Amino acid sequence: MLTVGLTQYLVLAAFLFCCGLFVMTTKRNAVGILIGVELVLNAACLNLVAFSRYRVGTIDGQIATLFIIVLAAAEAAVAIAIFVNYYRTLATIDVDKGDELRG
Amino acid sequence: MSTIELLLVTGVLLPLASFVLLAFVGSKLGKPASGWVAVLAMAASCVLAAVALMQWQGLDAAGRAAARSAPVLWATLGGMPIKFGVNLDSLTLIMFFMVTFVSTWIFVFSVGYMAGHSDEIDGVSKFHRFFTYLSLFGFSMLLLVIADSLLLLFIAWELVGVCSYLLIGYYFHKKSASDAGIKAFVTNRVGDFGFIIGLGMVVLFLGDLSLAGAAERFHHEFTAGGPLFSRTFCGLSLATWMGMLLFCGAIGKSAQFPLHVWLPDAMEGPTPVSALIHAATMVAAGVYLTARIFVLLTPEAQQFVAIIGCITLTLAALVAIVQTDIKKVLAYSTISQLGYMMLAMGVGAWIAALFHLLAHAFFKALMFLGSGQVIEGCHHEQDIRKMGGLIRKMPVTGLTFLVGVLAIAGAGIPALWMPNHMKLGLGGYFSKDEILAVAWHRVYGENHGENEVAAGAEIQNPKSKIENATVGTPPPEPRPLSPLLFWIPVLMAYVTPFYMMRCWWLTFMGKPRDRHVHEHAHESPLMYVPLVVLALGTFVSSYYLFRPLVAAAAPHPFLTASYDGAAAEAAEAHATMISHGAHAALATRVGLAFVVGFVLAWLIYRKGLAVGEKLAAALKPVYTVLVHKFYFDELYGLVLIGGTMALNAVSYAFDKFVVDGLVNLAAFVTERLSWFSGMIVDQGVVDGAVNGVGRGTWSLGGLVRSPQVGRIRNYILFAATGVAVVVVWIAFV
Numbered sequence: 001m002l003t004v005g006l007t008q009y010l011v012l013a014a015f016l017f018c019c020g021l022f023v024m025t026t027k028r029n030a031v032g033i034l035i036g037v038e039l040v041l042n043a044a045c046l047n048l049v050a051f052s053r054y055r056v057g058t059i060d061g062q063i064a065t066l067f068i069i070v071l072a073a074a075e076a077a078v079a080i081a082i083f084v085n086y087y088r089t090l091a092t093i094d095v096d097k098g099d100e101l102r103g
Numbered sequence: 104m105s106t107i108e109l110l111l112v113t114g115v116l117l118p119l120a121s122f123v124l125l126a127f128v129g130s131k132l133g134k135p136a137s138g139w140v141a142v143l144a145m146a147a148s149c150v151l152a153a154v155a156l157m158q159w160q161g162l163d164a165a166g167r168a169a170a171r172s173a174p175v176l177w178a179t180l181g182g183m184p185i186k187f188g189v190n191l192d193s194l195t196l197i198m199f200f201m202v203t204f205v206s207t208w209i210f211v212f213s214v215g216y217m218a219g220h221s222d223e224i225d226g227v228s229k230f231h232r233f234f235t236y237l238s239l240f241g242f243s244m245l246l247l248v249i250a251d252s253l254l255l256l257f258i259a260w261e262l263v264g265v266c267s268y269l270l271i272g273y274y275f276h277k278k279s280a281s282d283a284g285i286k287a288f289v290t291n292r293v294g295d296f297g298f299i300i301g302l303g304m305v306v307l308f309l310g311d312l313s314l315a316g317a318a319e320r321f322h323h324e325f326t327a328g329g330p331l332f333s334r335t336f337c338g339l340s341l342a343t344w345m346g347m348l349l350f351c352g353a354i355g356k357s358a359q360f361p362l363h364v365w366l367p368d369a370m371e372g373p374t375p376v377s378a379l380i381h382a383a384t385m386v387a388a389g390v391y392l393t394a395r396i397f398v399l400l401t402p403e404a405q406q407f408v409a410i411i412g413c414i415t416l417t418l419a420a421l422v423a424i425v426q427t428d429i430k431k432v433l434a435y436s437t438i439s440q441l442g443y444m445m446l447a448m449g450v451g452a453w454i455a456a457l458f459h460l461l462a463h464a465f466f467k468a469l470m471f472l473g474s475g476q477v478i479e480g481c482h483h484e485q486d487i488r489k490m491g492g493l494i495r496k497m498p499v500t501g502l503t504f505l506v507g508v509l510a511i512a513g514a515g516i517p518a519l520w521m522p523n524h525m526k527l528g529l530g531g532y533f534s535k536d537e538i539l540a541v542a543w544h545r546v547y548g549e550n551h552g553e554n555e556v557a558a559g560a561e562i563q564n565p566k567s568k569i570e571n572a573t574v575g576t577p578p579p580e581p582r583p584l585s586p587l588l589f590w591i592p593v594l595m596a597y598v599t600p601f602y603m604m605r606c607w608w609l610t611f612m613g614k615p616r617d618r619h620v621h622e623h624a625h626e627s628p629l630m631y632v633p634l635v636v637l638a639l640g641t642f643v644s645s646y647y648l649f650r651p652l653v654a655a656a657a658p659h660p661f662l663t664a665s666y667d668g669a670a671a672e673a674a675e676a677h678a679t680m681i682s683h684g685a686h687a688a689l690a691t692r693v694g695l696a697f698v699v700g701f702v703l704a705w706l707i708y709r710k711g712l713a714v715g716e717k718l719a720a721a722l723k724p725v726y727t728v729l730v731h732k733f734y735f736d737e738l739y740g741l742v743l744i745g746g747t748m749a750l751n752a753v754s755y756a757f758d759k760f761v762v763d764g765l766v767n768l769a770a771f772v773t774e775r776l777s778w779f780s781g782m783i784v785d786q787g788v789v790d791g792a793v794n795g796v797g798r799g800t801w802s803l804g805g806l807v808r809s810p811q812v813g814r815i816r817n818y819i820l821f822a823a824t825g826v827a828v829v830v831v832w833i834a835f836v
Contacts, residue, residue: 100813102812
């Protein structure tokens, strides 16, 4: 019987991270990229909680995760505000169109 | 300033005022008012001169000395004060009077003469131009006469030269006239070159340009044996060179050999100019200068003067025989007479030279104005071969001209048995005789034991006085002169009447040879009044009036003897010397020369030109040489002008090939050098470095901006890749 230990959490977190990264790099929709960012953040949070539970023994990881969740919410608000302005300027939220900073 | 000096200075300034007035408002005054302005100024000058002369005559020796005031300091050059003042003596006064008197009547004549001549430039009458120049000339000549300093004299000298140039070239649209003006000016410059060097020597060795001061220093140098006398150059002492160089100016101005070539050409000017400048006054300036520097001449320099004078009088008299242009005959006779004056200076006949100068001024002005009248009357015909018989149409001109001919020929009654003061004759008779008498005395009377001078009347050689006055080396004994210096002038004294009578006879007597010329001949009163006045002047300007005045100014040279000058204090002794001594020998030889010459001319030309032409054909080689004026113009043309041209060609070639070559080479080298610096150094190296830096920066920029695609997904990919690389790095290395 497979017991759930630190390794399984880390694998899950790595999987989540890779999914997030994949979404971020492949999606042209800005909201999709935001979702990818949330996946990456949560993969990191999962790591924090897992290490806190199996290695440190305190709840520091859980508390940091709580902060990250709040911060992610705030960050999402900021991101969506940027997207609104982005849309107003370019009439689309396809991030590949906004390449004015190309060198 | 004494009254007399004031009169003279005013007399000098009046023509200057007239010049300034005419130069500015002359064109408004027009014709003939501007002419009368000049006449008025000159006449006023003449009156002042006459007053001054009379005052002077009324003064005794002390009064005359008191009348001279100190010269005014003009400038100081290197410690040498330059002072200008009036050289007040009898010679100045009589010259001043002569110049103003003759000029006045020539000016009057000019008003009549120029009225009939074209004076338009571009269709505008420039009548006043002639009188502007004449006034300036009058001023310059009078300034020259009163100058007491060699420098002031030189200034006036040059002014006179300029006026001469302006007046000879008056008809400047005529090529020959403008050429003649240039020729006169350039020839004079040659003489002036010597004059300037002479002045430089005066400044260097004597350190005083005033006439009196220079003479005093000259004497001092001699007694002290200064460098002027101790140093020699080409075998002659520097003092001799100084005298000869100063005399060079006179050679140019007085048209002496070898610079006589300009005067005949100067006849291109209007005839009054010929009368005024080239007969009566300006050419006399050379003689006047010689008279003033007489005290600075050494015996050798004096001999040089005599030889030049002798050559000149001979050449000119011979050439005058064959001239056919009435003005050219007079021109050559002028040169010949000037030669006589120079000869007189050279043999020491100071008084006779100036006496001849004064007498000559009157009769030569008279004859030139007469020729002007003839030319004017005959519609600008100057060839005497086409004239003849004019005496009936122009009686006044013909007779006054005859007076001039008699005067220049030296007509008089050589009455040996009569006392000197009762002799009759025109000016030329006495002056020429006196010149020849002194020459005779110098050749035969002095050193050869044939002294015919009466025992009680031996001449007072000024040397004796000087010897008493100065302790030191006694002046050298005068050298015996070559007999040629006596015999050639005597011979020429026969030639002079011949060519003058030839000219007069061909012009006025015989049958008219050109009907057209004869028919139109006429006289005009404005022009013959001056002739009559000058003819009277010729009678008056004789022994009794002019000679004592000149004699009173005789200098006391200590090196050379002024032979007749010795008699200044002892007029009686002199008169005895002349009458008993030299004159006795001369009377038979020269006294009747004029008769011989006249008769000869009459015999040849009484029937017109035929006999003369036969003679010319018989003596063809001589005639040819004379017609070509001894080939002087050709010789100068060949040697001087040709030489100058050759030198020009050489300089041109040097300029063209050497100088231009150097310049072009320098330009070529510079051009190549700049090409190198521009194309290679600047464009290649400097620009290359700058461009290289720019290009490098550019390509580096292109390189580093290529990842900056501006797409957010790519940035994420880059970041992720980076993280992955770092993780792999940490995990496996």
